[in-house]
Amino acid sequence: MIKKGIRIEALSKRYGKGDTAVYALKDVNMEVAPGEVVGLIGPSGSGKSTLLKCLGAVIEPTAGRMILGDETIYDDGWKVRDLRALRRDKIGFVFQAPYLIPFLDVTDNVALLPMLAGIANADARSKALELLTALDVQHRASAMPSQLSGGEQQRVAIARGLVNRPPVILADEPTAPLDSERAMAVIRILNDMARKFETAIIVVTHDEKIIPTFKRIYHIRDGVTYEEAGEGRGFE
């Protein structure tokens, strides 16, 4: 039993009612320890996105339990009043495309989250620069997103996901637009950051190149998950 990270128990998500009801998730169980990076793999329509949205507190599950760190955030109903603040402070997101805000420079793209949390601009920028340095993109701190390469953009997006030190990061196909070398670099960074900041990271992927790097993999099909040990030959 993990102490922090994220754990979900018997999580279900149903769309519609009665005869037209469709279960996108059926009694899904999953747990990811702090510092661990797990893969979530499944074909299209298997329920990956639905699970990610439930984990990200974007849509409400129908039943089950979700524990984030020490806090039960869902138990047959939301236990957290401000889901917006929950997403801002306790969940980091990394998307398939970086989706950086095009009118903010690299530093402010990362510093925006702490600023939204009420941290002073100077302190937020300081935190951002610290992370950009850790991810080796500090030299592009004042560049605009359009001036960055794909790999640099994704590293900035990872910095944004990490900046509020969330207990969990949800990464949705973070390597999809990248070539093999850059994809492996991103996975290496995610592993490094997970260990460094004690963050649980769930990586949704189709990318066969990176699947062998996971120690544990959750497969999902028709809304049901099962776990298998990965090759785990990754980045110890």
Place this chain on the structure above:
Amino acid sequence: MISLAGRDIMHAWGKFVFTGVGLGLLIGVTLSMAGIYRGMIDDAKVLLDNSSADLWVVQKDTLGPYAEPSSIYEDTWRSIRGMPGVARAANVTYLTMQVREGQRDVRAMITGITAGEPGTPGWPPYLVAGRQITRGHYEAVADIASGFRLGERLHIRRNHYTVVGLTRRMVSSGGDPMVFIPLKDAQEAQFLKDNDAILQQRRRSAANPAFNKPGSPGLLDAVIASQSSNAYVNAVLVQINAGYGVDEVAESIRRWKRLTVYTRSQMEEILVGKLIATSAKQIGMFLVILSIVSAAIVAFIIYTLTLGKIREIAVLKLIGTRNRTIAAMILQQALALGVIGFVVGKISATLFMAPIFPKYVLLEPLDSVIGFMVVMLICVLSSIIAIRAALKVDPAEAIG
């Protein structure tokens, strides 16, 4: 917290500035329309101010001399001059027509003024060049807006007049510049017929047995003489003595002379409330239409800009940005667009539109303040559609 709206504007400043300039030209037209309306009212007030009159005595039951034709006998002024409280009384005629000078002609209001000195009712109160009329015939003082210059010869009906003086801001309520000429010349100009018509009238009078009786020698000559001269003027302008009330003197003239008399405030009401009322309504309608068009343009621009940022807005919502922060960003952009538009509009109306417009355009500071507030209000209202669209964005769209 950084200004998201400010950063977005700075990021795409070219798009914002060009959009603001386009909107500004529309706002400039709107401000100019308001200025035209103010100019019309000012023209009407200037017409009354510069006539130096306290009372306008006109034909009974008419709204003359500016809003309706008015005709009173030319010696009426003498009996009015003798009434208690009257300091000065002077005849005046008004006739709007084309005045020719060389190859060009200018629409002007020909004003016939009596002999006198500066300060006489109807006289131009000040000159910017030359001198006042000193001769009884064929001299003119023109408003500088007519384009006439000192020494030029004007062609009014069959006579030529030399411009001896130039004045300023002497215009009719329609904005036509005034040309002052001696009263007798103006009376003749009002009723002058062509030679064929005069000969024809003489023949008719001679053929009429009532005017050509063998027992009344001289009758026909007297009739013909009366037919070829004009003994009427349009109004008598009256200045009253200090210590007398305008209403008191006006009532006295109404009672004893059986004429209609207007005070300054009544005449202003006729000019502003009746004479330019239709024009004012037309301008008001244009203002409303332009305001609606401006609102539609701002709404469309802000909505389009917002739709272009749907993915960013979804990401912002997903990472915990409050709805009010997103709404504020859109609202601030709309207001910024309004400010850019207003500044461009004000500059274009003041420097480019008003100076070249053929009518007097009076841009009042208060109108600018009101205009600015209306533009801001329109921007706020126009941003509502975009804000609604942004708030409907599902943060899940960022995940896919």
